[in-house]
Amino acid sequence: MLSNPSELVAKLLDIDEREFWRVCLPGAQLQGKDLSGVDWYGGNMSKACLDGANLQKAVLFQCKLTEASFKGALLTQACFRAADLRGAFFQGADLREADFVNANLTNANLAGADLRGADLSGAKLNEANLCGAILDGAKIPGKVVNNQGIPFNPTWRIYHWEGLRFRSKNEIEIAKALDEAGVLFLPLCLARLNTPTGRRNLEPDFLVCHHGKWGLMEVDGPYHTPLTRVDEQERERFFQHHGIRVIQRFDAKSCEDKPHEVVREFLQLIEKMH
Structure with missing residues (x-):
């Protein structure tokens, strides 16, 4: 019986679990996989497909995730702190209480994502798409507490x-x-x-x-x-x-x-x- 999520994914990918924390998985096809709690500290998963995957409480601290796809994925309490998420896809993802502190979300697509309670303090959101995202209780850079004319995307102009x-x-x-x-x-x-x-x-x-x-x-x-x-x-x-x-x-x-x-x-x- 496998003892932890990292060992599980290492087994799936034929990787030494002891070296898993720094594994490179660019372009990996992991859609729909149960990867809850996995630790990918500092890994490279640019352009990886994790659509519909279960990544609850996963640690992706300082990971390279440029253009990675997490459409419809379960990412509650996942840690993306200081991760490179430029051009990543999160449409419809469950990101409740996710940690995006100091992450780079430039050009990321978060349309329709559930970001309730998420922490985006210090995150770069230039040209990010937050159309239709649920932001109740989220910490957004420069966000003003106001319930009128909410700037869903910090790059959009307010008149x-x-x-x-x-x-x-x-x-x-x-x-x-x-x-x-x-x-x-x-x-x-x-x-x-x-x-x-x-x-x-x-x-x-x-x-x-x-x-x-x-x-x-x-x-x-x-x-x-x-x-x-x-x-x-x-x-x-x-x-x-x-x-x-x-x-x-x-x-x-x-x-x-x-x-x-x-x-x-x-x-x-x-x-x-x-």
Whole structure:
């Protein structure tokens, strides 16, 4: 019987377990493997495929993991401290309480990853993709405690209008049009609501109250693609279960070019609710 995870992986790869800590595995195919608790201190796994692997509490301290793939992997409490993760793929990975202190995540893809409680203090996040990532309780470099206009990606520009924060100029145009319409609206504010996996924070673009009825308005920019539509529909259902009956999406160009027409159409939809 193998005594520890490092010995297990060494056996799988025909490597002396005593030398495993410094093994080089560039391009290794380890998708779906159970590698929980393994210690890869200082190893080289650039371009390795670990999609769907179990790496709970794994230690990958100072590892070279450039362009490695961890899509859908289980990485809770994994240690990536000071690791080189440039261009790595973490889409949909479970990274709760993971340690990324001083890691290099330049150009890494963390879209849809669960980063609740993760520590990214000192991490480099230049051009990293955090679209749709769950960041509740995460320590993000330069993160300001604010539940309005959350900068999901630290490289994205934040725009300001009337003391509020926005991620695009077309969102500001919609805010101005809603303001002129005299309605109550909450722009880019985190909402706390029920989901099948428990209570969660979600951020709608605009939550609008008109004649005592609530509607949700989304501005679809370049990050909204057919590939993200399934996740967006799931988010919309969460709000519908809480009684938000009108949920409408508008493309960014229409919102910027004719914001008053967009707002007028949206408010008419709310008025038609019975």
